[in-house]
Amino acid sequence: MDKIAVLDFGGQYAHLIANRVRRLGVYSDIFDGEVSASELKDGGYKGVILSGGPQSVHEKDSLQADSGIFELGVPVLGICYGHQVISHMLGGRVDRGEVREYGLATVSILNKGEVFEGLENEEQAWMSHFDQVVEVPSGFEVSASTSDCPIAGMWDAERRIFSVQFHPEVTHTPNGMKVLGNFVGICGAKKEWSIEKFIEQEVATIKDKVGDKKVFMLVSGGVDSTVAFTLLEKALGNDRVFGLFVDIGFMREGEVEQVTEALKGLGITNLRVEDAAAEYFEALKEVYEPEQKRGIIGKLFLDVQKRVFEEMSLDPAEWILGQGTIYPDTIETGGTKHADTIKTHHNRVPEIQALIDAGQVIEPIAQLYKDEVRGVGEKLGLPHDMVWRHPFPGPGLAVRCLCSEEEVGDVEDLSELNSKISSEGYDAIVLPVKSVGVQGDVRSYQHPVVLSGGEKNFEKLEAASIALTNSFAEVNRGLYLLSGDVEDLELKKVYLTRERIAVLQKADKIVMDFLYEKGLEKAIWQFPTVLVPLGSAGGSGESIVLRPVESEEAMTANFYKMDFELLEELVGRLEKVEGVDAVFYDITNKPPATIEWE
Numbered sequence: 001m002d003k004i005a006v007l008d009f010g011g012q013y014a015h016l017i018a019n020r021v022r023r024l025g026v027y028s029d030i031f032d033g034e035v036s037a038s039e040l041k042d043g044g045y046k047g048v049i050l051s052g053g054p055q056s057v058h059e060k061d062s063l064q065a066d067s068g069i070f071e072l073g074v075p076v077l078g079i080c081y082g083h084q085v086i087s088h089m090l091g092g093r094v095d096r097g098e099v100r101e102y103g104l105a106t107v108s109i110l111n112k113g114e115v116f117e118g119l120e121n122e123e124q125a126w127m128s129h130f131d132q133v134v135e136v137p138s139g140f141e142v143s144a145s146t147s148d149c150p151i152a153g154m155w156d157a158e159r160r161i162f163s164v165q166f167h168p169e170v171t172h173t174p175n176g177m178k179v180l181g182n183f184v185g186i187c188g189a190k191k192e193w194s195i196e197k198f199i200e201q202e203v204a205t206i207k208d209k210v211g212d213k214k215v216f217m218l219v220s221g222g223v224d225s226t227v228a229f230t231l232l233e234k235a236l237g238n239d240r241v242f243g244l245f246v247d248i249g250f251m252r253e254g255e256v257e258q259v260t261e262a263l264k265g266l267g268i269t270n271l272r273v274e275d276a277a278a279e280y281f282e283a284l285k286e287v288y289e290p291e292q293k294r295g296i297i298g299k300l301f302l303d304v305q306k307r308v309f310e311e312m313s314l315d316p317a318e319w320i321l322g323q324g325t326i327y328p329d330t331i332e333t334g335g336t337k338h339a340d341t342i343k344t345h346h347n348r349v350p351e352i353q354a355l356i357d358a359g360q361v362i363e364p365i366a367q368l369y370k371d372e373v374r375g376v377g378e379k380l381g382l383p384h385d386m387v388w389r390h391p392f393p394g395p396g397l398a399v400r401c402l403c404s405e406e407e408v409g410d411v412e413d414l415s416e417l418n419s420k421i422s423s424e425g426y427d428a429i430v431l432p433v434k435s436v437g438v439q440g441d442v443r444s445y446q447h448p449v450v451l452s453g454g455e456k457n458f459e460k461l462e463a464a465s466i467a468l469t470n471s472f473a474e475v476n477r478g479l480y481l482l483s484g485d486v487e488d489l490e491l492k493k494v495y496l497t498r499e500r501i502a503v504l505q506k507a508d509k510i511v512m513d514f515l516y517e518k519g520l521e522k523a524i525w526q527f528p529t530v531l532v533p534l535g536s537a538g539g540s541g542e543s544i545v546l547r548p549v550e551s552e553e554a555m556t557a558n559f560y561k562m563d564f565e566l567l568e569e570l571v572g573r574l575e576k577v578e579g580v581d582a583v584f585y586d587i588t589n590k591p592p593a594t595i596e597w598e
């Protein structure tokens with residue numbers, strides 16, 4: 001089979017590049033960024049793609065490719081850090097840009113030949129970078145530019161080396177697949193790869209890996225674990241796969257009953273539901289730091305599984321643990337050699353990682369993204385509603401219920417930052433809470449900025465949000481105030497309690513009911529509701545943030561621009577919930593913010 005090699009420099013989208021190439025029908029393998037050119041030569045690769053990465057080429061010991069890859073005689077494509085590394089290695093120059101670019105940018109296409117064939121003069125493209133190429137190596141020509149990044153693309157026509165600062169592999173670069181398709185064409189690779197091929201190969205891999213053991217599978221009722229469960233059953237038969245559904249106490253209202261029914265409806269009866277809510281609340285009662293929360297939640301899954309094993313008198317030697325892990329869980333946890341940890345997913349905590357390293361875990365869809373998992377689900381004949389269920393994170397509402405150990409008084413002074421922002425003409429206030437973001441392939445944990453007043457126009461609000469997050473390193477998220485008085489809000493010292501989760505469950509249920517009532521469940525890919533410990537002075541209320549996003553595979557996302565009249569109706573319903581003092585709308589894309597707040 002013809003194949004293309006992707007060299008991974010630790011970028012969040014390195015693996016996504018391989019996924020896209022496979023989507024184009026061409027098989028693709030991922031290698032460490034520093035793989036030797038001779039290994040690629042021996043593998044007969046038809047082309048090489050250099051991924052993005054969190055580093056700067058100027059850092060000590062920064063990663064470089066083997067210079068022999070430029071002598072292999074096959075086309076090379078560099079993306080983001082890959083673009084910078086090509087310039088750096090072949091005699092060009094890379095500097096730190098004056099303005100950082102995260103999210104959407106307009107790219108002028110200066111040369112429409114070869115990789116840019118079929119593109120318009122101006123294209124929308126997704127960016128996530130600090131550094132930029134400021135001088136092309138000899139033999140290269142500039143092929144694309146943005147207002148903040150004059151060398152957003154370059155090529156050497158003779159040596160067939162192409163590179164771009166933007167990310168053609170993400171769905172938020174609308175014509176990105178054309179660029180990758182052109183490159184695959186330039187490589188002359190034959191299209192011999194498909195989802196059916198994946199299922200066929202994976203069934204064989206499962207049989208081989210599980211041998212004569214059985215699989216004890218952690219299920220959540222979501223698309224990933226259900227597809228993984230079905231694939232395991234297809235390979236091993238019903239009697240060799242057992243499901244455990246743990247109610248961690250941070251589920252949506254009615255979720256436990258719904259999930260149990262849905263799984264039974266699929267004929268999954270070899271299932272146990274375990275109520276572990278009390279253990280979870282107890283373990284998390286004084287925790288506010290998001291990564292600590294995530295670590296505890298992931299480890300508890302294993303503790304509960306072990307307890308159930310003992311209660312059911314199962315012999316651990318006969319079983320292997322199954323998980324519905326998908327690729328973003330691994331990459332965001334920093335699970336590849338050069339990647340930064342953005343957030344630790346519940347199925348990637350150190351205790352589970354140790355079992356994986358010991359070969360005691362099977363994860364049949366670990367190399368796939370959500371959109372591919374859905375493709376596999378459809379091919380396996382799962383019901384449409386199950387396949388298209390909105391994603392819900394393993395740690396549940398726990399990562400949507402922000403905690404704080406600080407109160408007003410001991411919170412950091414944001415007045416200087418606020419004056420700087422208002423001196424640039426924004427009617428905006430930075431909030432004394434923090435959330436997680438991903439900027440230039442690196443985790444950020446920074447403040448949201450609230451825009452209030454002004455025109456109710458999401459395009460303008462998006463532009464302001466992009467400008468603020470690009471210009472101020474202390475800010476990684478933009479919000480729009482829908483209800484309440486931002487001047488009146490102060491920080492509360494609060495942790496994860498049943499009372500707070502109950503308020504969030506109520507608000508979340510209103511949002512979910514609204515989503516289906518208005519028929520928005522297809523347009524919106526995922527709709528988290530977040531409880532933030534900012535409430536009116538002296539009271540016990542808090543704030544709600546609405547975070548509807550559009551995405552395909554969660555690696556990039558943009559906030560959903562809801563009709564304001566509809567939004568007012570939703571806000572009216574939320575204002576009636578006791579304990580809700582203010583309602584915000586999250587107007588940030590990914591990057592710079594992640595979908596979930598923690």
Ligand code: XMP
Nearest residue numbers: 344345346391392393394395554594595596
């Ligand atoms: P972020 O917030 O990183 O989320 O943009 C990307 C997608 O992953 C989901 N998510 C998780 N899913 N376990 C999961 O099964 C986790 O620990 C976890 N954390 C985030 C999130 O809901 C979104 O769809």
